[in-house]
Amino acid sequence: MTGHNRLMTVTVAIPRSNVLLSRARKGMYLIGNSDLMAMKSKMWAPVISILHERNQVGFGMPIVCNNHPDYKNIIVEPDQFEKVSPDGGCNKNYCEFLVGDIILPGCGHELKNTKCWQDRAKDSIKCKTKVPKKLLHCEHYKNIYCSEPVSTNEKCIEKCRKQLECGHECLSDCGKCQNISKQETEEGTNIIGLIERTQHGKCQTACGKFLFCGHRCKSHCHKGKECPPCKDNCTVICEHTSCNKRCLEPCAVCAENCSWECEHQGRCELSCGVPCYRLPCNERCNKILECGHNCAGVCGEICPSKDFCVDCASEEVKNQVSDINSKSTFSETDWNEKKMIVLTCKHVYTMETMDMLMEMKNYYEGSIEEGWTSVKILPALLMNTKTCPTCGTPIKNVKRYGRIINKYTLDMQNKKFLLKYDSKLKEIIMQIITFRDEMIVRRNELKDALPKQETRPMKVVLEVRNKAVNKKLPEIIPHAYFESIGMYHGFDRKSKKAWVAHVNKLLVNYQKLVLIAEATKFPPHKKAFDVAASNLYRDKLENEDSYDYFVEKLLNLPILDDYASGSSPPVMNTLSSISSETFQEMLSRVGISIAKVDRRIYLDAFFEIVNIQKILHREILFIIQELSKESIPTASIIENTIREIAESTHYSRHLLLVNVEILEFDLKLLTYKLRFPSNESTDFYDTKALQERITEKCEDIKKRIINIIESQRYKNTEEEFKNDIHSRLVNLLENCNEIENWDVNTTDTLNIEEILETHQAIKTKRSGHWYECPNGHPCMIEDYDGAMQMNKCSDCNEQIGGESHQLTE
Template sequence: MCPECASPEIKSCIADLVLQRELEFIDPDAGTLDELLITLPNCKHVFTVETLDGHCDMSEYYERDGVDGEWLGLKAPPIGFRKPPTCPTCRSAITSPRYGRVFKRADLDILENNVAFHMSQALQEVIRRVSSVPLKEICTRLKNNASLPSLQPNRVKEKTINKRERQRKALLKETRLIPINSKTLDPSDKTLHGVVPIEVKVWRQAVQPLLNAYRGAENVTNIRSSHQHAWEASFSYLYRKEMEDITNDPDNAPPNPHEYATQLARFRVGQPPPRADKRFYVEAFWATISIRLSLAEATTSWLAGLASRKGYPKISQYLWETYTVFLLKTCRQDAETALTIATESESHRQVLKTKLILLRIDLEQFRLNISKSRNSQSREILCERATEKLQEAHNSAAAALAQYFDMRDQDEEWVRQNFGDPVVNILQEFGKLERSIRMETFYEPLSLEEMSDIVKGLNFGHTGHFYKCPNGHTFVITECGGATQVSICPECGAQIGGTSHRLLDSNVRDTEFEALAATHGARRNPWAT
């Protein structure tokens, strides 16, 4: 039978017989690849070159003239994980120089998997540390520790303030592929913030777990995979070579040498930049952003405690406010970078989750802006802004969902859990802010002295007169202090009070005011259970 006319199954059998030929039937003088022998360095097994070429998939790494023709040149390596080539007889590694591209490509994949595992473990540790941080306790601690033993008034020149503002703006304009450096998060940094060290020391003692977790997440983004190193080295070499050729032949130089050299170097590398580890970079960005949002929340509580102090320097308050604004702006900048990386990697789920993070950042920025401007702008203007932001959030969420389902129409349950439900919460928070502005329930926190003045002015004989509505607004029951009727909270419209000296289940005692009343001589609350 003619081998050329045989079926694929018979051809395979013929090939197997050929590959199992004994040495006495090999004719090296023929000069063809199926007659040339190669001995593997590790195990000393002998095969024909053509046998190992097929076994190592050489046609995926080099161009060839036809099926059995000459090798013509290099080909871009295959994409996807490749196992190291092994001896067909004993499975020991093939490291012959002829197959250098093959086993080096496989070695890179193994190193890539090791890097991915290391990055995954490091991120899990960061997430574990962040989840164990009691943020509410930190916020309460900072607010209570706002009464410092001594204050060093900040004497800052306007020139210095303007210079720091320019430095912060310049930093935010920089193009970065990693999150903002942890050193810039130090409020006492004289270049960017300049908060007095005595205040920063107390603040740092409370938020140190968050700062430590941030550095852990930051380290993950500094890990570079082997494929990334290899691609960058190849690109750098080809770019320099193109620039040298342009320099040596200025008469034929293109109009934009750098752009031309960059494009040609990318083309000659033969494949796009690796993106397998981009997933971990994006998740590391998410971790640093989450930590900074927690830092901003803690700093807002700290600032509220400081601002409630009588005679607290306005300049110090301003420095803390600008620091909080800086935190939120870096969050937005890094979220945009993470969105770009996820989009280029065609990771549609990461794109959707990053857009969710952007919505949350918008909420926190708007909350801070409202807090800063509620005394300087009319309620009508603030209401208008709140309505606009709520509508913008609705539109952004709808657009993100539409784009996701255009690209990936599946797994609606995942979308609901990871985007739909969180978005509803964010929109509800926007709605609460809007209603609070319309009902004028934004107010400055009372200082300890002001609260003491209220207790002294009412001069109740016993505790048990101060309560809180479901939304935390304080109200007073006079006379005996026992609830005898149901009313409406003037701040939020919730039900307050009770009947037959029994408080509504949704109301609670205001222990802070009661403690102050006790220190001023009020007797024990007779209605306490």
């Protein structure tokens, strides 16, 4: 059949054409001569017309790649299919069409959202899936691309975790420890295999120890060293006020009346900040809570809120462990039999549990079961803050434990006082040594700035009227004295300016030491006395008929050697007939013991003031070439003042030290008299008389040296301190022998080394358990010793420690 005949056959069969056009679901291509079909068939003519209107008639068949919709071609010849669409798509090499997820050969990892070209070239694609691979220099693994090898330069960022000398794990990056360690090896940085990590940085573990103030130490591990001062805010608070200082600063003692009162045991007569003296009440509170239920608290305490009502408490409160002995929760405790105490941290415990935790048996006679019958002498151990056993919050504002809480609060203030000023003293001591060395180096500059030798005064001023005096500390020469070289030593204004510039840094530290000495005049325990005495005196005025009662109460307070106002407290003269033993016992019962912390700081500051004066006198002598006669008795007075205080407060080490200082001073004085003999008394300096005087003085010094060595005070002192004293005594003896053997008739110059060395009085430890010895000295027992072993106070040799961590009786 010809083409013309076939066309005519199709076009004639109208029903069949209708089926052809109506059965296509998505689309249909008609291949043929559209003009001829429209011209020869009435049925196709309108169809072709519609297709023309829609622009659906063309000269060839368009094809589009399914993977690349923008890749289009018009097929007009059959062989075009092979050229432009060999695989039914297109002939592009890097097809960007997404074909879905594929599995990579070799590693088996899945490649997400794969493109067409990746699917074709999957054998050559590098897998970018990260997998853990063991590093070359350590035991750790690191996520690295699957297709990449582990490089020798790959840094390990895992924690090192090696055990340090302190016992903690190293928390530094492993890579950092590798770098430190390989520098110590012979191979250096060329190590290929495993690197043994033997060197580490500082331990990064937080210390976490409880400080005596109740806070935790937040510094990094410092094993073998004391914890640095607390940087938190102070937690001391009472119903009247709260402290807003930093924790390391000593607080003021609350002077308001103590509000602890109940119908069974009466009212506490002392101040709020002073350890209470009345007995705890074991009766149940008879008040009604705001919710209408009975209070389950203790008589005399502030009633807990309805949150801790036995009937209204929440599930959180009911699930708390309230009885530590029986491990019973709040809901399991029979509050009809037990009495509750709610802490400020919102944890609640039975009265029996809290009495045990607060160690009431150490403060009162009696028992938890039978009640407390009388007060005990307070423990000598300087207490750390008691904390909640659940959360560690310091326990405060519980009136029942006012005797204990205020005792450790006052102890805490004394510790803060000691640590604060001890730290300042150490800083000043280091600066004194530095400035002393700098002054020696700058001596030639000072010499050039001063008048020439022949114009300098050969005699110093012996007496000066209206000499400046520190009214608060009359025993200490004001620092202004050492600035006024023109007034006291006859130099001009230019020379004074050069002198002040030479010694200014040292005088700044001199003034700091004077301020520290002034601060010791009113330390925390004296503040406690002042407020307690004021309250009792006011109570006496309100109850004139109970004068004897007031005096009895006043027996419980210390008589101070220097009362804050400069005069004795009211009615203190009535106590003169009381024996010291009875008085000291009553002091301990109330808790305001006569602590010697302030005297200790005062003595240490005083010694450093003496050291600065030695340096300044030496510089003056360098200038004048003659000892100032006025400065000699001043030094003697200062050292005798130290000796009197050290004797009265039983600070044996300070007493030993000042006795050696006085010996050195006496020998120094003798040396100067031999170097610069006076022409005013020719009889005294007659050759024979002078030789006898030298022998007599040297024999006296030798006897005093022997007395020191044979004294129990010297024998009982700690070894390190004893060795230092012994070294100085040996040097004294050698110099004394040289002076004694010197022939006054010879022209030889007496060659005795100046005894002007500065010496630190005491080294303070700050880690361990704090105690007060029977003489009131702050003592430290190392953590590993404990009070179960016998120890001795390093200041007075009294025994501390012993059974149950109590002082030896």
